[in-house]
Every structure is written in structure tokens, then in C-alpha cells.
Amino acid sequence: MRKIILPPILLVFCIAGIYLTGHMEGATFWHSGNWNYLGYGVLLLGLLLPVWGARVFKQHETNILPYKDPDSIVTDGPFKFTRNPMYLGMLLVTVAANILVATPSGLLFSALYFAVANWWYIPYEEGRMQEIFGDTFEDYKGSVRRWV
Numbered sequence: 001m002r003k004i005i006l007p008p009i010l011l012v013f014c015i016a017g018i019y020l021t022g023h024m025e026g027a028t029f030w031h032s033g034n035w036n037y038l039g040y041g042v043l044l045l046g047l048l049l050p051v052w053g054a055r056v057f058k059q060h061e062t063n064i065l066p067y068k069d070p071d072s073i074v075t076d077g078p079f080k081f082t083r084n085p086m087y088l089g090m091l092l093v094t095v096a097a098n099i100l101v102a103t104p105s106g107l108l109f110s111a112l113y114f115a116v117a118n119w120w121y122i123p124y125e126e127g128r129m130q131e132i133f134g135d136t137f138e139d140y141k142g143s144v145r146r147w148v
Helices: 007-025 034-059 085-101 104-133 135-143
Strands: none
Touching (some): 007 085, 007 104, 034 085, 085 104, 104 135
16 A cells, blocks of 8 residues: 555645745736636536546445555546546646636646646556556546546
8 A cells, every 4th residue: 555645635735835826926816807707617627526526436436545446447427538537626726726816837836736646646546457457447548538
């Protein structure tokens, strides 16, 4: 078993970084207009994807913790169009925070979240899936993209 910083904890650190960066730059927090609508729309999608993915995991009675072995391959719900709806949702939350805070340099925290998810969390999880489910997981990987 490999213990890691859980992705939601990394998300909280990234959002804090975005807001601190915005504060240091004197960003206009919660500006008005169309950008706000876009930011809230992205935020809503970013919150719904992980919740939907977690509910599907619960329906399948499979493990949701990234450092524990998977119990089954889940291919329905949001997993039909992305292999990682929870990571995608959390990444969208960081993008929404950048839109709402209006700080371009805060995008570094979105890039950080993406990099850690794409090159640390996901390869480990997919490696375990490959070891446990073999060709079944390989077929799923061939038909559903990692992100979108």
C-alpha cells in the first residue's frame, strides 16, 4: 500500500495558492460580468464530476482511495467519457478559481494540479489497474481517454 497526499488535499492547497497569489497581485476578486458566469459554470461542472464519479463508485461498491487496490473497473456514468472524472473535476475547480479571482499567475496552481494528477496519481492507479485487470483494463484504456 502506497500512502499519498489525497487529491482533495492537494486541491485545497492549490485553491489557497490561487487566492493568495490573487491577493498579492491585487486581483479583483469576484469581478462582475460574463467571466463570473463562466467561472461559476466551470465550478459547478468541477464539483459535479467528482460527486457523480464517487456515487458511481459507491453503486459498484468499489474502493475510491487512490492508494488502495481497486476492486473493479467502473465504466459507466462519467467513466464512459473520461477515465478520471474526479481528477478532471478537481482540475476544473482550480480553473474556475482562477477565472473568479482573475489572476493569470494562479494558473500555475492549475498546472501543478494537472502535473501531479497526470504524472503521479494516475500512472500509479493505472499501473495497479493493469496489474489486476490486465486485458480488460487495456480495452477500457483503448476506448476511453485519460482526461476527455
